[in-house]
Every structure is written in C-alpha cells, then in structure tokens.
Amino acid sequence: MRSTYKSSLILLLGSSAALLSLSAANAQTADSTIRLNEIVIESGGDGSATGPLTGFVPKRTATGSKTSTSIEDIPQSVSIVGRDQIDAQGAQKIDEALRYSAGVFAQPFGVDNDTNWIYIRGFDATAKGTYLDGLQNFSYGFGGFLIDSFGIERIEVLKGPASVLYGGSNPGGIVNYISKRPNGERIRYVETGINSYGNGYIGFDIGDKASDAVDYRINGKIGGGDNYTDFSEEFRGVINPSITWKPDDATKLTLSANYTHLDATHDGGGFLPYYGTVVPTKFGKIDPKSNFTEPSIDRYDREQASIGYEFEHEFDNDWTFRQNTRYGHSSVKEHSLYAFGYASGPFGFAEQPDLTDNLSRIDFEHDTTVNNVLIDNQLEGVVNTGAIEHTLLFGAEYKYFNIDQVQISGSGTPISAGDPVHGAPQASLGEPYIDEVIKQHQVGIYAQDQLRFGDGWLVTLNGRYDYVDTEATGLPTYKGNEGRASGRAGISYDFANGLTPYASIATFFSPEIGVTGNLEFFKPETGQQYEIGVKYRPEWFDGLITASLFDLTKKNVVTGGFRQETQIGEVNSRGFEIEAQANINDAWKVTAAFTAYDLEVKDDADESIIGKRPYLLPETQASVFAQYTVPTGKLAGLALGAGVRYVGSSYADKANTLKVPDVTLLDLKIGYKKDNWGVDLNVTNVFDKEFVSGCQGVNVCAYGEGRKALLKAHMTW
Template sequence: MLSRRWLTGASFVALASVLAATPAWSQAVQLETVVVQGEGGAGNGTGTSAVEGYVADETRTGSKTDTPIEEIPQAVSVLGREEIDDRGAQKVDEALRYTAGVFTQPFGADSDTNWIYIRGFDATQTGTYQDGLQLQSYAFGAYFIDSFLLERIETLKGPASAIYGSSNPGGIVNYVSKRPNGETFKTIEAGIDTNGTGYVGFDAGGSFSEAVDYRLVGRLFGGNGYTDFEEQFRGVISPSITWSPDAATSLTVLANYTHMDLTHSGGTFLPYVGTVVDAPYGKISRDANFTEPDIDDYDRQQASIGYEFAHTFDNNWTFRQNARIGVASIEEAYLYPNGYADLAAGELARVNFSHDTDINSQLIDNQIEGAVKTGELDHTLLGGFEYKRFNIDQIQSSALFGTTTPISAFDPIYGVPQPSGPVSYINQDLTQQQVGFYAQDQIRFGGGWLATLNGRYDHVWTETENRPNFYGLTEDAERDSGEWTGRAGLAYEFENGIVPYASVASFFNPVIGTTGDGALFKPETGEQYEVGVKYKPTSFDGLFTVALFDLTRQNVPTTDPTNIFAQVQTGEIRSRGIELEGKVNLNDNWRLTAAFTTMDLEVTKDTDATIVGNQPFLIPETQASAFVDYTFTQGALTGLSLGGGVRFVGSSYADRANTLKVPDVTLADARIGYTKDNWSADVTVSNLFDEKFVSGCQGELVCSYGEGRKALFKISSTW
C-alpha cells in the first residue's frame, strides 16, 4: 500500500474563472504588448529551459515570472544540467557544494536526505521547492527528489515569503523538472563508483503530434556505500506530457514515482572525542557503522502528479495555474550511537529507533500576469492566490533508556540480541493548511531603473491530534495565525551590464512544536537588508554577483528556563555576511565558476545568557570554491575535457558554548571526459586526495565524517 492517507479533507481550490477575467481597472490604462515565450526549446530562453554551459540568463524562482537574473533584487544562483553532470553529482546536496551562501552535507553523505543550509539557516524541511511548489516536510516525513530528474537547481538567497509564503529565512532551493522541450531524442546513461554503487538512467523525448510533446525520465540506482553494511536501492520514473492546442495555451502534466530501500550509512552520530580529537584509543574509523544490520531498514514509497497550465488572452494577460498532489510512506528502523557508555573501555551507547510515517500534500498556485504602462512607468504585474495543505501521520518509537546494548567503537561485535524493542513516544496526526494572496509589480523607468515591489498575506491553520503512546496521551492542540510579508527592491541597469541593487524583505516560517503548557508555537519572523552588484558582461557570456546581507531570525525556540524539557520562543539569531559568485562560459572551450562566502552568525537573544554573542554550532562562517572545465575543440584531442575544482570549508563550533571547534578543510575534485559523435564517457573524482575530515557537529555527541575519495565512471549515448 502506497500510503494510508491519499487525500484527507478539502482538495484543490480553483480560482481560474475569477482570475481569468480581465481586471476592470486595466481598461483605464494603456496596455503594452506581452511576448509570451513557450516552455520548450533548448537554450536559456525561459526560467525552466535548459542552461547552455554554466551561465543561465533567466529564472522564475526569484519572481514567479521569467526574469533576467540580474534584475532580481536578491542573490540568485542557477545550476544547469551540464554543470550538475560535470561535478558527477548524484544528489542535490552534492551539486550545491560550489554555490555561494550554501552549506550542504553537514552530516556526511546521507543517502536518503538532501541537507541544505542557506545563509546559516536550515532549508532542508521548509526551504525546498519543486517547480515553484513547496516540498514541505516535518520530522521524518519528507519528499526525496532524485537529481537525475532535474533540468536546473536554483537557489534564491534570503527571505522568499513575499513570493512563496511560509519558508526558510535563509532562502529556498527550487528544483526545476525535466519536461518536454519539443525535441526528439533518446539518452541512456550508466555509471558506477568506487564504493560499488551503480546506476542506469534514461531520458527520452518526442512528439505524438504537432500539439502533444512527451518526455520520460527514469533511473535505477543502487549498490554499496563507503561505510560498512551500507546498501541502497533507488528506482525513479517521471513521465511528463505537454499539450499546446494553440500558441496561447499550454498544459504540462508532470508525474513521479520513487521507491527507496536501503541499509543506513555509518560515520555519523559520533562523539567529538574520537572524531575531531583522539579518544584514548585514537580516532573512530570513518568507515565504521554502529547500527545492527539485521534490524536496520529503510523503505520509501512516494508518488506525485501535478500540472502547469497557461493561457494568454487577447488582451495579452496570461493566466497560470500550477498544482500538485504528493504522497509518501516511509518506514525506518536502525541503531545509532549516543555518546560513550564507557569512554575508558571505548564503548558507545546506542539508541534503538524506528518510525512509521505517512505524508500527503496538496498545493495549487493561481497567477495572472500582464504588462501595463502608466505615464513613464512600464509595469509587469503579477497577482496570485495559493493554497497549501500538508498532513503527516507519524509514530516515532525508541527503546527504553538504558536497554539498548552498547558497542565497541574500535572492535564492534554485531548481532547481540536487544533486550527490548522500541516503544512509541509520539503517535500523532498533524495537519497544516495555508492560504496566501500576493501581488508583485516589476517597474522599469528612467532609462535604466528597476523597482520590484512584493506584498503577500498568508493565514496558517495547524492542528495536531495526539493519540495514546507508551507514555500516555498528550492533549490535542491547534493554532491559526496570519502574517503580512513584503519585499522592496531597487536597481539600476547600466549599458555595460553592471546592475547595483538594494532590497529589504520580511519572512515568516510556521514552527511545529509546543511550549511547556501545550500551546503550539507561533511562526518565526524577521527581515533582511541586502545590497549588491550584479554584472552581466556584454563582451562574453558570464554573470557575477556580489551581495552583502543582514538577516535577523526572531521567535526562535530555545530552552524554557523553568523546565529544561520544554521550549519557549524568545530566541533570536542574526546572520550578516558577504557572498561573491561568478559563472563564465568564456568561449567554446572554457567554463568556470567560483564562489566565496563569509558570515557573522550570532545568537543575539536566548534564555541562556551565557551563549548570547556566540556562533550557532554546525555552520562554518567561511567557505570558498572554484571549478574550471576545459574542452578541446581542435586537433587530435578534440572532444577531450579536463576539469578540476577546490573547495574550502571553514571551521565551525561543535557546541553552543563555543568551547569545541571543528577544524577547516580544503578538498579537491577532478574530472576527465571524452565525447565523440553521440557517445561520451566521464570520470569524476570528489575528495581527490582522500582527506579525512569531520563535516560538522550538532553538539558534542553528534559529529559526522565527510565522505572519503569517490571516483565515478559514467558513459552515455544520445541519438
């Protein structure tokens, strides 16, 4: 059974008939012709089409309209398919390792989750989107999107609530799906890495008729991982079809099915002593896995279907409606370390954990877009109504404290019977619904001035039904709240391609959880101030961004001083910093990308006065990277590509008191490829010199090793 709950409660709310009507006030102004671009075709023509090389021209992520990246009044990074492939990335978080302002894989190479932090804040659960619709998650209920299915990975940095409603304060990542492009092609790709993980993928597109295009993408992925006992299987298939009965109308249907079955990796949930610093017996092996292989299991079944509809009326106003239904069922059981049971003897304590989680979501976003001219001002107007519903039915369980057997950190023995199995401590059905109304005005005036104004109102309802668990019954709770958010940006576009800009934006992010008296948390709120310069050269294909930001996150849950087992919302964290990023297609041979980020992350309010002024743990304040790829186009070496990159990840703290530090690390990556006719072969290597390092610590008992050297060989053919 795919999920116990396919759809519960209300389904989609459609406003097409209302929004499609021509606004009455538009009769009083002069309409300007709108050129509506189709979604097909190669090149950088729209915010969803393929990116040529490393430099994208337009994005939809920053405004929900096809807008040149340099005109968005916030920093935006776009990874196209070529750049993803040149890195040999098999997951989204691997692909984002060279993106300014983004920190990924703090818990190592986690095979079932893409861990992403933007400007210091966790975007994993509330900051991921697919085709502009949120992939909301909570606890262990999340959607996993295979990177092979994606045409682009786009990152909007800083608050996005004025466009998307509730979301992570540091920014969002939008996955842009592969979709029909009007071309007929077939691609098959196969690869295997040095850990023993292999895959075969296919990507085929074509046309059934002049009005109907299709695309079918899929992959089978599996094998061993780099740690002991680690195994994984992932199968995905994603069909899509576009119907365009005339030049003014299009309907694209996108579907996905994903199945995952794996044994967890090791190398994480390890103590600071034994990873960052020596234990009495030295360092714990990064290959070690302290689960129980006979108990360990992870199973995911996931499906979604959605559509993107667009119609342009005779008055050149365009109505769009994007919708998606998603379901997932995840069952998981494993043992993981929890500090030392006996440090002198080198014995690790363990937690015996399991959960059974079902999630479902329904989303619909209605938009109407058009252009008007008022005097000397040229407006691109966007108005919309969005509805989101997320439901999670979860049971989380753990063996009683002290009943799980310990294990040696240096000479582990597996298969020891566990005295007792997990018992439930959460048995819950939770639903969150959100309705949002928004408006946007992109204004051109004065020969080069660009102003962007956004406003949005959202109302959120959260209800929890808490069923009996091992420890008794927790009372049900519910809360509803409304929030206004906004963004205002101003830029000037010089003829030489330089675009200085400034913006201010606010955000809100509903927090699921309760205070000590059982009341649901209120949403986190805050604002960001950003100034920067974007440069789109006129002499070559490139894009450069410099951004300075000051971001404050309020209503952060922190420990209740009267009850250490409860939380209150009096915390505040500030993130200030600078990001530099450049992407260049210098010519047919050279492609380059480089990034630098440095932040000042600071706890500015907390119930524990001793940590005010400290840096939050886990997140490095400084990162830098550069990657270059060269392709020979003449002579005997024609078709040969050579590439390499360097990544610097700065030091971070392992504890809130800032007494334990995780050292910085510099990593190298490399690539060699060859293309002839319709065949290509590549070898990519990450962590080329096999550096042994700790990727991050979320407290002194939760440290994780970064992945060792991994070489991937892949071969593909297109015809």
C-alpha cells in the same frame, strides 16, 4: 509501529512557462546610445526560465519573482546550477550539486543518501526551504519527499527571505528544483555509471513530439549497491513521465507524475562523539567507515508518488493565467540504531573513557505517511501608466500538509567504537512517544509590481498575507492558527555596460508546528533582511558575476530541550557573498564562489550562549571549478576539469569551546565525448582526506565523505 530519524525533500511537477529573452541590445552612434526594447519569444533554450542552460551561465529565472525575469532584475542574490555543471562535477545528489554555490553549506552531516541537507546563509533549508517547480516540498519530522537529481534540469537558489512569494519558508533562502520537461525536441539519451564503492545505475531520458499539439518526455533511473560506510547499501528506482498539450498558441497544459522507491540500510559515519572523531582518545579515532547500526534489523523503506499539472492561458489582452497543482504521497518506514556518546561515563566524561571505548546506542523506529496538496494560481499582465511600465502579478495559493507519524525509541546495547561487533540481541521497544496526525492548511494571497522606467530603473514591490491553521490529534494533541503579512521592496538600475547595482529589504515568516513547555502553540518565526549588491554581465564574454552584502535576523526561534521549549531565541546572520559563472569560450567553463559570514545568537533561553556562533556552521567557504574541453585536433572532445572546495572551521557546541577544523578538498574530472557517445571519470576528495563535516553537540558529529570515483558512460541516438 515504525519510525525514522531524518527528513527529506519532494519530487516533480509544475512551474511556470518557458520564455526566451533576447538581451536588450545596444546600438552605438557617434553621439548617442539607443537601447532596444526587450523581445521575449517562446522557447526551451538558454534564455528560458525553466529550460536547460548552455554551459555554466544562467540568463533568466522564475524563482525570484514567479515571472520569467532576467537574473539581473531580481533584487536579491540568485544562484543557478544547470545540467552541464551538475554533470561536469559528477554530482549524483542535489546537495552534491550545490557544493560550489555561494551562500550554501551542503552535506553538513557527511554521507546521507536518503536526505539532501542544505543550509543557506546560516539557516536550515532542508525541511522548509525546498521547492519543486515552484511548489513547496515541506517536510516535518521524518515525513517528506526525496528528489533524485537525474530528473532535474536546473537547481535555483534564491537567497534571503522568500515568504512574500512562497508563504512560510526558510529565512535564509529557498532551493527550487526545475524538472526536465517536454520541449518538442527529439531526446534519446541513456547513461550508466558505477562508483568506487560498487554502487551502479542506469538512467534514460526519452522525449519527442507525439503530434503537432502534444509533446512528451519520460526519464528515470534504477540502481543500487554498496555505499561509503560498512553495511550501507541501497536499491532505488525513479520514473518521471510528463506530457504537454498545446491546442493553440495561447494555451498550454503539462501533466507530470513521479514514482520513487528506495530500500536501504542506513549510512554510518554520523551521530559520533567529538572525542574520537575530531580529537583522538586513548584508543585513537573512530574509523570513518564504521557503522554502528545493527545490519540485521536496520532498514529504510520509502515509497512515494506524485501527480500534478501546469496550466497556462494567455488572453487576447496579453494577460496570462497560470495554475500549478500537485498532489503527493510518501510513506517512509525506518529502523536503526545510532550512537550517542560513550557508555563509560556521564556526558562530560567522554574525553578519555577510562573503562571502555563502548558507545551508547539509541534504538529508533518510525512509521510516517505524508499526503499533501499544493495549488498556486497566478494572473500576470503588463500595464503602462505614462512613462512607467508595470509587470503585475496577482496570486492565490493553498497548501495542505497531512502527516501521520508514529515514533518509538529505547536503549540499544553498547558497542565498541574501535572494534565494533554486531549481532547482539536488542530489547523490545516500549510504547510510542509520538503517535499523532497533524493537519496544516495554509492560504496565501499575494501581489507583485515590477516598475520599469527611466531607461534602466526597476522597482520591485511585493506584498503577501498568509493564514495558517494547524491541528494535531493523538499523542500529543494541540491546535493553533496564525495570520501574517510579509513584504519586499527592491530597486536596481541596469547600466548599458552590463552592470546592475541593487538594494532590497524583505520580511518573512515561517510557521512552526508544536507547543512550548507551557503548552502554548508556537508562533511563526519572523524577521527581516537588508541586502545590497551588484550583478555584472560582461559584454566581452558570456558570464555572470554577483556580489552581495546582507543583514538577516530571525526571531521567535525555538530554544530549549524536548518538550521544554521556549520561543525567545534570535539569531543574526550578516555576510558577504560573491559568485562568478563563465563560459569564457567554447573550451573554458568556470564557476567560483566565496562566502564570509558573521553568525551570532542574539537571544536565547540559555543566556550563556548569547553572543556565540551557532554550532555546525562555518563562517567562511570558498570554491572554484574549471573545465577545459579540447575544441579541435586529434584530442577534440577531451575534457579536463578540476575543483577546489574550502570549508572553514565551525563549532561543535553552543558554548563555542570545541572547534571543528577547516578542510580543503580537491575534485578532478576527465572525460571524452565524440559524436553521440561519451565517457567521464569524476573523483571527489582526491587525496582521501579524513575530516569531520560538522557537529551539532559533543555527541553528534559526522565524518565527511572520503575519496569517491565515479565512472560514467552516456549515449544519444
């Protein structure tokens, strides 16, 4: 009988083929402009939909269409963070790497080393909206997969509904992690680092050609040590082998695998009351580094593995068949104590505890095992009908998710918020309140037509139908099924000067697991998004600028308390996003973003919160990061970087009476690279600002991470 209190993501494997495009060229004559046809060649370089980026600027993506497509041709906003930007900012986790992306709110609960928490356009993408190489990393409860950023080549964010391509998923958008994969090049790379908490690691990346037909690559990392809060520590290891076989120019098969281990004591700094974090009490404020678990019994144990393949074959008629498949297994066992309000009074009496500063604690344990199978079949080809060129995609996808979970909790002993003393014996936990096996099958068929015509027009049409069957046996037991259609229509025009305006409408669905208080099976969440925007790729420097306006509504939202849920909720997210990424020249690289939302509860079982903003979520964010590398002279190779992140204020309660202040943070980087070696020092939150990253109620607030320095050395040979 073991348990956990968080959810995670998954790792590794399959996606689409690497294609490089040479941008449409323009030849100017005295009285006419001639646009040359797009040329696509196979490569792993900068124009690939899966390969590494040069600097900060992406060219192509497969996430927004499941075909290798220029970012400008996707009728939704897309953000991509490549390896160069990840390393420049010193990010060691997926959510850290997304802190400078428009429309993304990352790390809302501060430090959490076993989960990547990500919100997109105001909706939680952590459980339903994360993908690895195009296959979903679905999680439920505390069962899912954890992805280490060291094995990732690039992180792609498709904003807005994606059900039409990927089936049930987060309405605000998805995050697709693209793995490092064999590319036929010789790779010999090693990296080691240590941060200011005393947490160190060593990583490696090795690749080459084994023969004319076989390429291989293997990367991994091992590390551990202390983390930001008291008692928090970890030991982790990850290894990702992959091999590509190309028997001829038309066929390619890539096999991939992953093994991940994490053994940790939980982080503190979360599940804390509003009074004592945001607002001081009579005893002052709780120390951000305090940890209110019991270190002698606290544990987090994760063992996960996956294996899969990507197969691609191009027929003589230029049609291409792809099959991406992955099997994953994850076992997570957790035991921890966490605070939940003050022990001195009722829920609303927590402002000024009269008798004691003691915190109540919940003793929680779980044992969760997940197995999943993912298969995505695709058939892609080009057909011309008169003046219109159609890029057609047909697909059939199967998802299987099996979770065996036991959860148990009880009351822990109180502990002082200002002067915690650990070691008090805890009572034995009672019987599980959840002991069940859930099986979910999802089958989807989909089609896409990208119609190009009129020297720059592109119309994108999508349709998909999914059938979802869910069955739970044990405590509790329930069963349900549902079929849903989703669609997308988009239009854009590519001007010769690099400007591409676009507009789109998309619908979505997101299947739920569980039953209402009346024992009715949850219906899928549904809704739609309207989006208009413009993408600009300048001719005078290497850059990409995207601006978008959107109106996104989610219906059938589950509301109410545990086992008293209803499904009448509705939330609307309207907003503006702008993001710019630029390799201005060989020396300067810049990324900047601004996000402004209007988030509103439109319907809820609690009528008093209709018209309010959902708690936790800031409506304004802004960021800029720039790096300058000295190109010549005695200081050649010296890199200086600086970034500023602004996160606006949010609410701590559904009634919008308690506010969490905004915060502005400064990050710095200095590095030096010469020949085949280099060293970097990244410092985040340079001024060690104490701030609350977010609250999900008056008793569930979390501190953001304080100052952290990371010293890293790397070498190739």
